[in-house]
Amino acid sequence: MSAITLPYHSQLKREARAEWVFRGLTVASAALVLILLAGVLMALCYGGWPALRTFKFGFLTREVWNPVTDQFGALAPLYGTVITSLIAMLIAVPLAFGIAVFLTETCPLWLRGPIASCIELLAAVPSIVFGIWGLFVLAPVLQHSVQPWLIGTFGDLPWIGKLFRGPPYGIGLMTAGLVLAVMVLPFITSVMREVFLATPRSLKEAAYGLGATQWEVVWDVVLSNSRAGIIGGMMLGLGRALGETMAVTFVVGNAHRISTSLLAPGTTISASIANEFTEAVGTLYTSSLIALGLLLFVLTFTIIAAARLLLLQIERRGARV
Amino acid sequence: MSKFISKVTATLGAVALLGSAGSPTLAGDISGAGATFPYPIYAKWAETYKQQTGIGLNYQSIGSGGGIKQIEAGTVTFGASDKPLEVADLKQNGLLQWPMIIGGVVPVVNIPGIKPGDLILDGPTIAAIYMGDISRWNDAAIQKLNPKLTLPKLDIAPVYRSDGSGTNFLFTNYLAKVSPSFSQKIGANTSVQWPVGIGAKGNEGVANQTTQTSGAIGYVEYAYVKQTGMTYARLLNHDGKYVAPEAKAFQAAAASADWSKAEGYYLILTDQPGSESWPITGASFILMHADSKDASTVAALKFFDWAYRSGQKMAEDLDYVPLPDKVIKLVQKTWQDSLKVNGKPVWAAR
Numbered sequence: 001m002s003a004i005t006l007p008y009h010s011q012l013k014r015e016a017r018a019e020w021v022f023r024g025l026t027v028a029s030a031a032l033v034l035i036l037l038a039g040v041l042m043a044l045c046y047g048g049w050p051a052l053r054t055f056k057f058g059f060l061t062r063e064v065w066n067p068v069t070d071q072f073g074a075l076a077p078l079y080g081t082v083i084t085s086l087i088a089m090l091i092a093v094p095l096a097f098g099i100a101v102f103l104t105e106t107c108p109l110w111l112r113g114p115i116a117s118c119i120e121l122l123a124a125v126p127s128i129v130f131g132i133w134g135l136f137v138l139a140p141v142l143q144h145s146v147q148p149w150l151i152g153t154f155g156d157l158p159w160i161g162k163l164f165r166g167p168p169y170g171i172g173l174m175t176a177g178l179v180l181a182v183m184v185l186p187f188i189t190s191v192m193r194e195v196f197l198a199t200p201r202s203l204k205e206a207a208y209g210l211g212a213t214q215w216e217v218v219w220d221v222v223l224s225n226s227r228a229g230i231i232g233g234m235m236l237g238l239g240r241a242l243g244e245t246m247a248v249t250f251v252v253g254n255a256h257r258i259s260t261s262l263l264a265p266g267t268t269i270s271a272s273i274a275n276e277f278t279e280a281v282g283t284l285y286t287s288s289l290i291a292l293g294l295l296l297f298v299l300t301f302t303i304i305a306a307a308r309l310l311l312l313q314i315e316r317r318g319a320r321v
Numbered sequence: 322m323s324k325f326i327s328k329v330t331a332t333l334g335a336v337a338l339l340g341s342a343g344s345p346t347l348a349g350d351i352s353g354a355g356a357t358f359p360y361p362i363y364a365k366w367a368e369t370y371k372q373q374t375g376i377g378l379n380y381q382s383i384g385s386g387g388g389i390k391q392i393e394a395g396t397v398t399f400g401a402s403d404k405p406l407e408v409a410d411l412k413q414n415g416l417l418q419w420p421m422i423i424g425g426v427v428p429v430v431n432i433p434g435i436k437p438g439d440l441i442l443d444g445p446t447i448a449a450i451y452m453g454d455i456s457r458w459n460d461a462a463i464q465k466l467n468p469k470l471t472l473p474k475l476d477i478a479p480v481y482r483s484d485g486s487g488t489n490f491l492f493t494n495y496l497a498k499v500s501p502s503f504s505q506k507i508g509a510n511t512s513v514q515w516p517v518g519i520g521a522k523g524n525e526g527v528a529n530q531t532t533q534t535s536g537a538i539g540y541v542e543y544a545y546v547k548q549t550g551m552t553y554a555r556l557l558n559h560d561g562k563y564v565a566p567e568a569k570a571f572q573a574a575a576a577s578a579d580w581s582k583a584e585g586y587y588l589i590l591t592d593q594p595g596s597e598s599w600p601i602t603g604a605s606f607i608l609m610h611a612d613s614k615d616a617s618t619v620a621a622l623k624f625f626d627w628a629y630r631s632g633q634k635m636a637e638d639l640d641y642v643p644l645p646d647k648v649i650k651l652v653q654k655t656w657q658d659s660l661k662v663n664g665k666p667v668w669a670a671r
Contacts, residue, residue, distance in 0.1 A: 067485075068508030135526070140533055167476060169519050170533060254483030254520030265519040267483075275522065278357070278384025279485030279511040281404070286386070 041297065048291030050283055059291060065256035065272075067280070072288035074295055076256045080173060080266035081296070084248065085241040087177025087262070092185045093234060099185075100192035101218050116193065123186035131250030134179040135171065139251060142178075143170025147263055162260040169253065174262040176252040180244055184237035191236060195229025196222050228311050235307040242300055245270035269296045351621045354381040355388020355401030358487045358542065359422050359605040362641050363401070366628045369635065374627075376620060385487065385511065392416065392608045398617040400608040403487020404511060408585040417611045417659055419586050419652040420604035421625065423575050423642040425543040426491045427566040427601070429551045431531050432458055433473060436552065438565055441466045443557035444499030444592070444600065450538060451479050451496065452503060453517035458536060466557070473536075480530045480539035483520030485511040491603040492540050495591035499600075540601075543571065544640035562596045570599035571642040580648050586655075604644070612661040619667050622656055629653075 051072060052059060062073025099119065103112050147168035154164045199222045207221045223230075253265020254275055267275075269292045280286045353363070360382035367378035383391075385402040392400030393414050406418055428447060430440055446462050449455040455462055459472045482489050490511045497504035507513050521530040524545045531539035532551070543566055546553050555563050564570050577595035578588055590602040607625065609618065629652075633643040644652075656668040 064514065066508075066514040067512050068510045068514070135529060143533060167478060169478065169530075171519065171521075171530070249483075249522055250526065254522065255518070256514060267520075275484040275520075276512050277386075277485075279386050279403075279487075281386045281389060281511065 041294075044290060044294040044297060048287055048294045050287040051291040054284060055288075059288070060295075063256070063258050067276075067282075067285050070282065070284045072284070074269070074288075074292055076258050077267050077269045077272045077292060078295065078299075079258050080176075080252065081242055081268040081270075081299070083173050083262075083266070084176040084180055084252065084268055085238060087174065088180035088184055088241045089234065089238060091178065091181035092188055092237060095181070096185055096188035096192055096233070096237075097230075099189045100196050101222075103193050104196040105214060105218060105222075116190075119186050119189050121186075122182070123190075127183065127244060127247045130179055130183055131247035134175060134247060134251040138178065139170035139175055142175055143168050147174075150263070163262050165261045166259070166264050168263060169265060171251045171265065172253045172261075172263050173259075173266045176248045176266075176268070177262075179247050179251055180241045183244060183247060184241050187240060188233045188237040191233025192226075192230055195226035195233070198229070199225045228314050231307060231311060231314070235304060238303060239300055242303070243270055243296065245274045249274050269293070269299075350377040350379060351399070351617050351624055352379045352397045353388075353399040353401060353607075353621070354383050354391045354397045355608075356385045356403045356487060356605055357382040358403050358424060359401060359641070362422055362632075362636050362639050365635050365639060366624075366632045369632075370624055370627060376624070378624060384485070386485070389608065392610070395610065395613075395615070398609070398615050398621045402606050402608060403603070404490045405587045405589065405604075405606050406585070406608065408587055411585045415611050416608050417585075417655065418606045418608045419655060420575075420580075420588075420644060420648065421607045421628070422636060423571050423590070423602060423604050423644060424487075425566060425571045425574075425599050425602045425642070426488050426495075426540050427543050427546045428538060428540050428554045428556070429528070429531050429546060430539075430554055431533075431535060431537045431552065432475065433535060435470070437550065438553060438555055439467075439470060440552075440554040441557065441563055442554045444496060447538075448496040448500035448503040450477055451481070451515065451518065452506060453479075475536040478534045478537040479515070479518030480527050480534070480537050481515050481518050481520050482523070482527055482540075483512075484522050487511065487603065487605065488524070488540065488542055489513065491589070491591060491601055494589050494603075495601045498592045543642075547640050556600050558596075558598050558600045559592050559594050560596045560598070564597060564599050566599055568637065568640075568642050570597055571602045572645060574598035574600070574602035575604065575642070575648065576645040580651055586652075609660065611659055612664060614663055616662075618660070618662050622660070622668055626653070 055062070055072060059072065059074055060078070061075055062071075063075045064071045064073045065076060066072070099115075103116055107115065147170065150164045151166075151168060155161050203221055203225065204217055207217045212220070248268050249271040252267055252271050254267050254271060255265040256267055256272070257264070259266065273289050273292055277286070277289050280289055360380065363378070363380045367380060371377045380401075385404055388397075388400035388402055389406065391397045393416075401421070402418075406416065410416075411418060428442060432440070442463070443466060446455065446466065449462065456477055458475045458477055464472060490509060493503075493507065493513050494509040497507070497509040507515070519530065521527045521539075524541045527539040527541050528545060528549060528551060531537040541551070545551070546566060553566055555565050558564050573595050574590045574593040577598055578590055578593050580586060580588060586606070588604075590604060592600050593602065609621070629644065629649045636643045653668070657666065660666070660668055
């Protein structure tokens with residue numbers, strides 16, 4: 001090192017270099033994710049190409065999944081994925097809403113922390129544990145009491161009866177949806193709780209001051225203030241539900257069939273891949289499984305993109321008001 | 322800067338030295354990958370072999386499909402598959418295959434009042450159940466096989482293995498052999514498209530679902546039935562005799578099969594002749610390159626030879642069935658005649 005003549009100059013230079021390196025690192029991190037994503041997409045397209053080329057559009061519209069005759073269609077797993085996720089969201093979203101309102105509005109302060117931690121602990125349970133719980137604990141209960149009751153009560157009704165027919169196996173689309181609901185609950189709840197907490201206190205107090213009831217405050221002030229956050233939380237949960245593999249594989253019944261009954265066994269995209277990939281022999285078979293992966297990728301991407309658009313619209317409308 | 326470079330070269334040199342010092346112990350190790358069904362016994366053999374000889378075996382149970390791909394790519398010394406490769410596939414990839422261990426598949430049922438071994442079934446009846454053609458336990462076809470039993474008017478709930486497996490392959494292969502309509506409509510594979518029933522994951526999933534559902538029928542590996550005491554059914558075999566799932570019944574099926582005429586050991590042991598043969602029996606296979614450059618080839622053969630000779634007791638303890646002696650002799654003849662390293666035969670008769 002030579003004698004220091006311009007101390008500030010060299011320090012500035014060093015800082016500028018550090019700044020440059022720092023910026024480079026952040027750009028590289030972001031770029032790495034994009035490259036990985038592109039790599040995954042390319043690998044899925046490449047791997048799934050033989051199946052897509054053979055079956056063309058029929059891959060999406062056919063129910064058949066026959067490794068013996070090498071005929072594959074993705075409709076049954078696609079249907080199962082959507083239905084189980086839908087059941088999970090129908091149960092988890094209202095429940096999460098209730099929990100979040102309770103935790104932010106009505107719960108005594110000393111109880112908030114413990115309840116919130118318990119719900120977040122649910123997110124830390126490995127999915128295989130949920131699967132085993134679903135198979136050994138939930139399924140027998142459903143099979144021996146809940147499902148026979150559902151079949152007896154609703155089975156003969158027109159329209160709605162179609163959802164509750166067939167023998168009570170205990171496992172099937174409904175069981176998978178229930179297990180998924182428990183699994184996505186902590187994600188949706190914690191996001192909802194955060195956005196509810198973010199509602200300005202002054203707004204709520206002003207509403208109470210005008211004589212609003214607790215329900216009116218929650219519905220008109222808190223909820224309308226946190227719509228974007230709620231949708232974000234729902235998407236997080238939905239993303240998890242669509243891709244969940246292990247727990248679903250245990251309880252969905254794994255049948256490549258489409259049935260109107262929620263009690264019937266079905267399959268999902270990730271469950272099919274997990275079940276069959278290890279012992280799949282033959283190009284078309286493995287390729288079809290990879291094409292299923294591509295399909296899930298596209299499905300998740302579409303849903304996230306749709307959610308983004310929805311959020312954008314809400315924000316714009318909010319700005320106008 | 323130059324100091325830094327010299328430091329780096331020194332470190333690299335040290336790493337290289339360490340690497341070369343470490344490699345001789347690694348070279349002795351044998352690597353294999355494939356089927357999950359024989360994993361427990363291969364792992365047990367490997368552990369004992371390591372204690373006795375110091376040579377390790379690293380077996381990854383990634384599934385038969387993965388095992389076949391890895392041996393074709395040459396990343397492992399041997400592959401393992403529950404479903405034998407066809408002769409054309411073997412020739413195309415320059416592979417040899419031979420049977421290593423025997424297992425069997427056993428139908429299990431859950432019918433109120435029926436104890437293990439009470440119920441008798443035959444192949445065509447099971448096929449009809451799994452195709453949905455027979456849907457009640459008191460169906461005439463089942464009653465005819467069991468004139469002494471009073472069977473309930475209960476719906477049959479067929480349970481199948483949802484994960485691709487050798488168990489599925491043996492079961493469907495047997496049904497396809499004995500029932501032309503099963504062969505035509507469903508066929509045999511590690512996974513098939515079942516028209517009815519519910520899919521459960523793994524032996525434990527099928528066992529659990531069968532135990533929970535009144536009127537269920539499932540199929541699991543023999544070891545699983547023996548260890549859990551599930552209600553198994555007896556089967557009517559190729560010779561028209563009733564057999565119970567026992568080690569000697571599986572061995573009888575393997576012994577009565579004519580391996581010497583099966584090119585590339587492409588032989589599936591289902592529906593074999595012999596009055597004592599269990600009809601849903603199968604072998605798990607080892608795959609190796611017929612002419613390899615892999616230095617571990619001889620070590621692997623020594624291990625298999627040791628397993629054939631000294632590993633039988635261990636196999637029986639884990640409820641696998643060892644190969645009959647005459648089949649082992651045949652396999653070792655194949656090693657002697659057809660297995661080469663760098664173009665030279667490596668196995669001498671003992």
